[in-house]
Amino acid sequence: MSDYPQKVTFREEGAREGFQSESQIIPTGEKVRLINALSRTGVRLLQVTSFVHPKWVPQMADAEDVVAQIEMGPAVRYFGAYLNEQGLDRAIATGRLKQYGVLTQYCSETYAKKNVNRSNQEIISTFPQLCQRYRKLGLDTYGMIIAAFGSNYDGEVPLSGVLAAVDQFVQTSLDQGVKYERIVLADSFGWANPEQIKRVIGAIRERHPDLYIGLHLHDTRGTGMANFYAALSMGVGYFDTAIGGMGGSPFAKGAAGNIPTEDAAFLCEELGIDTGLDLDMLIECAKMAEAIVGHLLPGKLAHGGSLTGYRKR
């Protein structure tokens, strides 16, 4: 009937990608309050902050404080984002996070320049050194492909461009003896449409049948949930999402937030796909996030309500 996955894993990014895009500085205690609440929703992967230079992202200047103050739940993996080795050092120095090693590539040269001030080729040339580091530290590693579906800076991304990045990741990991968990394709600029999602995933599967694929979707042009559904129908079982649909990169102008965790989880539950998440607790978190940022967020379920109560009647 369909190729839906039995189970979907969400990686919650609200506390990082979400808060990061707010212009007003959010108090550390409020960030911690949301993270603690998210810890109780059943989410397994929780990105709590970003170890970037406060000059570039002032909102994340309290990264170490956030990590020090959160109450850690036993079944949750906590980690932070980082853009370079200094960032990784800071994350590890907290002593409380279980970091990932990440090999990030860009399908948009201009965006690479803006984000990390390097060309994609320069980025790739650092992979052997990064892999060595990750191996030494014993980090679980994954690949990330930024702007995999198009970019406001450099336009359309041909299928061959994404496939080249995937091949690069697989080959480097093999060469460097790194055992990777997955590759995540990011629609950083909200260019993807459902057919493109299916085409790209199908093409990757043909070349790398055993590669576990995840998606990082933004709802910049209203296609986020349709893309999510298309990916589910291809069996994709791993997604980066943000509570309430918070987010958008401060460097990707006009980019809307990630698809909302609670809306995505609701759709999964309606399709009979297990998420391990408690919808009512997610709704509480989305409302808390709205209260903290002080404005409405794009997520719908927190306002429409889940169907559990209505079905019980």
Place this chain on the structure above:
Amino acid sequence: MSDYPQKVTFREEGAREGFQSESQIIPTGEKVRLINALSRTGVRLLQVTSFVHPKWVPQMADAEDVVAQIEMGPAVRYFGAYLNEQGLDRAIATGRLKQYGVLTQYCSETYAKKNVNRSNQEIISTFPQLCQRYRKLGLDTYGMIIAAFGSNYDGEVPLSGVLAAVDQFVQTSLDQGVKYERIVLADSFGWANPEQIKRVIGAIRERHPDLYIGLHLHDTRGTGMANFYAALSMGVGYFDTAIGGMGGSPFAKGAAGNIPTEDAAFLCEELGIDTGLDLDMLIECAKMAEAIVGHLLPGKLAHGGSLTGYRKR
């Protein structure tokens, strides 16, 4: 590869269902300004107001004035909503509208009571008289099934319930010699999920292969665009939408607006489906609608921007 329709027809409901759900009274001139702008987007079907009693919906008290003041484009069909024969009389009396005859059924008894103070059986018993009237007036006629996918009042709607309503519509039209254009299934409470959309449409097609099916989708729980995409993949080529995603029934608590016209049109264009609509003009209309209602609307494309400019580079 897929069953996408070659062409999708949108029926724009922003000026009716959209404005109707605003608590603050919108000046007639502002409504007219938006309708005039929408007339130039390429939209073919434009619902401009609702002929309901101002006691129940004060926002629509200026229905006749709106109709008198709009500048009518040649390729657009203008019409108003109505809930009973008095409403239809008012619409016809304007002398400027090309009304439809509508046979409306409810898959939620409680919602029928709240909306028109009748049971569904009582509603059906009026069909012969209505059909006679529509025939005499020479109105194009269609069927509408409210709460076809579930209701906050009465819970889930079994497939058999929707099919019975469809059968009733087809049989009545046949008995009464009414030639109908289509049947529209309304997800009035935002209960539908993509699998349900496919199941219901597939089941109707099996029984009535030649029946032209349309959808009226609300994005109450974040599934609106995924449902839209699922319907496209079933070949559905007719949708009620609202510019900016305005709307929500004043009697369906918590209901969010219709899916946004501009986002739905964007998705179609990206999938290679013709809409006849100008995306940039739709974006201007969505921005105008936000300015008129004085708050952000859920539509994304007006903020994310279309891809036309980026692709030209």
